[in-house]
Amino acid sequence: KENLQYYLKLWKQKRYTDYTICYLAFHGFPETIKVGKEEVNLDELAQMLNGSCKNKIIHFGSCNTLDTDERNIRRFLETTQALCVCGFKTDIDYLESSVFDMLLIENLQQYKDISRVHHTLKKDHRRLVRKLDFRMLYQ
Numbered sequence: 432k433e434n435l436q437y438y439l440k441l442w443k444q445k446r447y448t449d450y451t452i453c454y455l456a457f458h459g460f461p462e463t464i465k466v467g468k469e470e471v472n473l474d475e476l477a478q479m480l481n482g483s484c485k486n487k488i489i490h491f492g493s494c495n496t497l498d499t500d501e502r503n504i505r506r507f508l509e510t511t512q513a514l515c516v517c518g519f520k521t522d523i524d525y526l527e528s529s530v531f532d533m534l535l536i537e538n539l540q541q542y543k544d545i546s547r548v549h550h551t552l553k554k555d556h557r558r559l560v561r562k563l564d565f566r567m568l569y570q
């Protein structure tokens with residue numbers, strides 16, 4: 432947990448302003464990522480990032496982390512001030528989710544408008560979006 436805090440603190444520094452995507456690849460449970468032997472829930476993670484994610488995207492490359500009520504994800508967005516949070520609501524296959532993560536990151540780099548990214552993913556990769564139960568919420 433301390434290492435996660437350390438690296439998130441680094442990411443928040445001015446010299447990393449251009450690094451806009453925080454890709455969190457961990458084992459996950461509803462509203463939670465597993466960091467080593469410890470668990471970090473969305474509220475704890477939001478406090479670690481508190482207000483420092485303006486114009487940044489947070490992607491959970493983990494099973495079930497976004498398996499929660501939309502209000503909890505919105506609260507996470509508000510607390511972090513992130514532009515977007517996305518991830519999976521169900522158990523995911525490693526290979527399929529890895530392919531999808533690459534498609535997601537490519538689209539995030541290609542389009543400046545998050546709603547366009549979301550629309551493109553749902554249109555061009557509908558089967559994976561559904562199978563992985565992908566969620567994307569944004570400001």
